[in-house]
Every structure is written in C-alpha cells, then in structure tokens.
Amino acid sequence: xxEQKKRVVILxxxxxxxxxxxxxxxxxxxxxxxEVTLVDQQNYHFVIPMIYQVVAxxxxxxxxxxxxxxxLRQKATAGRLKFIQSRVQGIDTEKKKxxxxxxxxxxxYLVIALGSTANFFGMNDVEKxxxxxxxxxxxxxxxxxxxxxxxxxxxxxxxxxxxxxLTFVVVGGGPAGVELSAHIQDFVLKTLVRDYPxxxxxxxxILIEAQxxxxxxxxxxxxxxxxxRLRSRKIEVLLKTRISKAWAGGVQTADGQTIPTSTVIWVAxxxxxxxxxxxxxxxxxxxRIKVNECLEVPSSSGVYVVxxxxxxxxxxxxxxxxxxxxxxxxxxxxxxxxxxxxxxxKPQRPFRYKFKxxxxxxxxxxxxxxxxxxVFDGFAAGFLRxxxxxxxxxxxxxxLTAFKNKVGxxxxxxxxxxYHRNTARIE
Numbered sequence: 127x128x129e130q131k132k133r134v135v136i137l138x139x140x141x142x143x144x145x146x147x148x149x150x151x152x153x154x155x156x157x158x159x160x161e162v163t164l165v166d167q168q169n170y171h172f173v174i175p176m177i178y179q180v181v182a183x184x185x186x187x188x189x190x191x192x193x194x195x196x197x198l199r200q201k202a203t204a205g206r207l208k209f210i211q212s213r214v215q216g217i218d219t220e221k222k223k224x225x226x227x228x229x230x231x232x233x234x235y236l237v238i239a240l241g242s243t244a245n246f247f248g249m250n251d252v253e254k255x256x257x258x259x260x261x262x263x264x265x266x267x268x269x270x271x272x273x274x275x276x277x278x279x280x281x282x283x284x285x286x287x288x289x290x291x292l293t294f295v296v297v298g299g300g301p302a303g304v305e306l307s308a309h310i311q312d313f314v315l316k317t318l319v320r321d322y323p324x325x326x327x328x329x330x331x332i333l334i335e336a337q338x339x340x341x342x343x344x345x346x347x348x349x350x351x352x353x354x355r356l357r358s359r360k361i362e363v364l365l366k367t368r369i370s371k372a373w374a375g376g377v378q379t380a381d382g383q384t385i386p387t388s389t390v391i392w393v394a395x396x397x398x399x400x401x402x403x404x405x406x407x408x409x410x411x412x413x414r415i416k417v418n419e420c421l422e423v424p425s426s427s428g429v430y431v432v433x434x435x436x437x438x439x440x441x442x443x444x445x446x447x448x449x450x451x452x453x454x455x456x457x458x459x460x461x462x463x464x465x466x467x468x469x470x471x472k473p474q475r476p477f478r479y480k481f482k483x484x485x486x487x488x489x490x491x492x493x494x495x496x497x498x499x500x501v502f503d504g505f506a507a508g509f510l511r512x513x514x515x516x517x518x519x520x521x522x523x524x525x526l527t528a529f530k531n532k533v534g535x536x537x538x539x540x541x542x543x544x545y546h547r548n549t550a551r552i553e
Contacts, residue, residue, distance in 0.1 A: 145458015
C-alpha cells in the first residue's frame with residue numbers, strides 16, 4: 127500500500143488551479159509516487175487582469191491565452207501531469223470520486239478551484255439580457271457588441287433606437303466595474319471616434335453602483351478619487367442606484383428611472399458555481415467553502431479549496447481574503463506545497479498573505495492607486511500601473527513560460543498606446 131501512487135485531482139485551470147498544477151508538476155520529479163490530473167472545460171488558461179485590454183482592442187486574445195497541454199509539458203525535467211478537458215458534473219465526497227461528462231475520476235487528494243460565476247440575485251430578466259464579464263470569451267463578446275452597435279447605429283433612422291445602441295451600461299462599482307467602464311470609454315472616445323465621428327456625441331458610458339461609494343471594500347478616499355476621475359472623463363456614475371428590471375432595449379432602476387440601452391454588462395456580484403454550491407461542506411453566507419489556514423476543508427481531510435471558492439479569515443483580523451486574482455495566484459503554490467507535505471508526512475504550512483494594494487486604470491495615463499496604505503492618483507499612479515503591468519506580464523507563470531505570447535502582448539500593448547487599436551470584430 128505504501129508504494130501505491132497518490133492520486134491528486136485539480137478541478138479548474140484558473141489563476142489558483144494552474145498555480146497548484148504547476149507547483150505539483152515542479153515537485154513531482156522528486157515525488158514519483160504522485161499522479162496529478164488537471165480538469166477544466168476549456169483547453170487553455172487565460173490571464174484575468176488582461177482581459178480588459180481585449181475589450182478595448184489593445185491586445186489580441188491569442189496572446190493572453192495559453193494552451194494547457196503546451197503549458198503543462200514545458201520543463202521536461204519536471205514530472206508529468208495529465209490534463210482532461212471535461213466539464214465537472216458533481217463530486218462524491220464519500221466515495222472520493224469526481225463525476226465528469228467523460229467519466230469518473232478517483233482521488234486521494236482533491237483541489238477545488240472551479241472559480242465563480244455571476245450572481246444576479248434572482249433577477250432572471252437581468253440575467254437573460256445582461257452580458258457577463260468573467261472570461262476571455264466574455265471580453266471578446268463585449269468588444270464585438272460595441273462594434274456591432276456602432277455599425278447598426280450608422281444605418282439606424284430611429285433616434286430612440288440609436289440611443290439604445292450607443293449607450294453602454296456597466297453594473298457594479300467595484301474594481302472590475304471601474305476599470306471596465308474606463309476601458310470602454312477609452313475605446314469609444316479615443317479609437318472609434320476616428321471611424322465613426324458622427325456618432326461620438328451620442329455615445330454614453332454609464333456606471334451603476336448600489337452602494338454610496340465606488341470601491342466600497344477599499345479606503346474611502348480611493349473611491350472618491352475614482353469617482354472624480356471617471357466623471358471628469360464624462361463617464362456617468364450613478365451611486366445608490368439598483369437595477370430592478372432589464373429587457374432587450376433598456377433597464378429600470380429601483381427608483382423608477384429608465385435607461386434605454388441594448389448593452390448591459392454585469393459585474394455586480396459573484397457566487398460559487400453550482401457544483402460547489404451542492405457540496406456538503408460548511409459554507410459562508412456568500413456560498414464559499416470554509417477552509418482552515420492550510421486551505422483544507424476541516425471536515426474532509428485531503429480536500430483543498432483555493433481561489434474564488436475558498437472562504438478563509440485573515441490572520442489576526444476579522445477580514446476575509448477576497449475572491450480576487452491577487453489572492454488566487456498566491457494560494458495555488460501554497461496549496462501545492464501543502465499537498466506535497468501531506469504526502470510526505472510533513473507539517474503543512476498556513477497560508478499568509480498581506481494585501482499589497484491595487485491600481486485601477488482610469489485613462490490612458492491616469493490611474494487610482496491604493497498601495498501600502500497610501501492612496502494617490504493621476505499620472506504617477508498611471509505610470510506605476512504600466513510598470514507593474516509589464517512586470518506581471520513577464521513573470522506570470524514563470525519568466526520563460528509562453529514567452530512568445532508575452533512578447534506579442536507587450537508589442538500589441540505598446541503599439542495600441544502610440545497607434546491604432548484593433549477595431550475589427552474578433553471571431
């Protein structure tokens with residue numbers, strides 16, 4: 127029995143899951159008794175912070191998506207890792223089996239990194255008519271929707287319908303909503319104005335937030351600066367406003383205001399995917415699975431949860447680690463180390479991470495930053511964001527990983543700053 131290989135199954139190849147997979151791959155050369163399988167419904171991994179660039183036509187989608195089979199076979203000196211493209215349908219925690227649409231997988235150690243999905247809070251009409259912004263495909267859809275609407279507006283004779291086509295509503299005033307609305311405004315006012323000059327005066331970009339301030343989880347000054355900067359760029363920001371109804375040609379707010387629009391983009395909340403919601407583990411109010419400081423489910427030894435699925439309170443604090451890319455990319459390698467230690471019979475190490483801050487894009491040379499308890503904006507924040515963007519892009523998943531993609535991303539990003547962005551549909 128001691129010679130039997132330990133089967134590790136990782137569900138999800140997002141920011142956290144890929145970190146676990148690559149961490150185990152590196153370690154498996156020295157742990158030949160480990161058999162690792164990664165499962166994802168897509169055969170590629172994409173870089174979440176860079177999908178905004180796809181919306182604005184700054185970066186080609188192919189440059190920020192890494193084929194998983196190529197990614198996982200790099201560094202031949204490391205151990206082998208099996209990838210299965212399949213959709214997870216269920217998890218049997220008693221029999222230690224994962225049910226997929228291509229059969230069942232047995233495991234000794236399980237990593238749940240299935241991410242999250244948009245939470246529409248039971249508003250079925252909004253869910254039906256809104257565009258999600260959770261994936262590379264979503265970013266492509268938004269880019270194409272903007273271009274399609276412009277083309278339709280050129281031929282549209284009815285003024286009301288033209289207003290609907292040229293009004294873009296983003297719902298959710300967190301970091302994703304702030305950055306997305308800013309990138310859309312850049313795209314329509316800095317790029318598309320050259321091709322559609324007659325339509326520009328009729329374009330509206332609206333950001334809707336239910337709370338009293340933007341970026342409610344950050345320092346109040348950060349939200350205030352973001353609000354002022356967005357409004358100075360003529361982005362309409364509606365605070366203390368909730369969407370109550372949506373249809374193909376508009377939305378209605380809780381106070382009765384109607385906004386004609388054919389494009390509603392929802393970034394107002396997330397929730398765990400259905401498979402996670404069905405699991406018999408102790409969960410927080412938001413549906414995330416509660417884990418201990420080693421990222422393991424307390425009631426189920428050998429089951430680890432990372433990324434958006436995990437609920438973990440920070441050390442010496444009442445705050446909980448947020449479901450962000452910044453946290454997920456650090457939980458992945460930490461989880462891999464703990465699985466290796468568990469297999470070898472060594473103590474596992476608690477996950478510790480202190481929030482360094484965040485820089486949010488507001489315009490071509492402008493950003494709002496909250497770094498190390500300091501809040502500032504303007505050109506300095508914008509310059510720092512570009513430096514950090516380049517550093518993150520180069521070092522992401524390792525210095526030489528998908529080097530060609532990274533060079534392509536850098537070149538695209540550079541030329542879009544000084545020259546034209548992509549104004550063609552992405553098929």
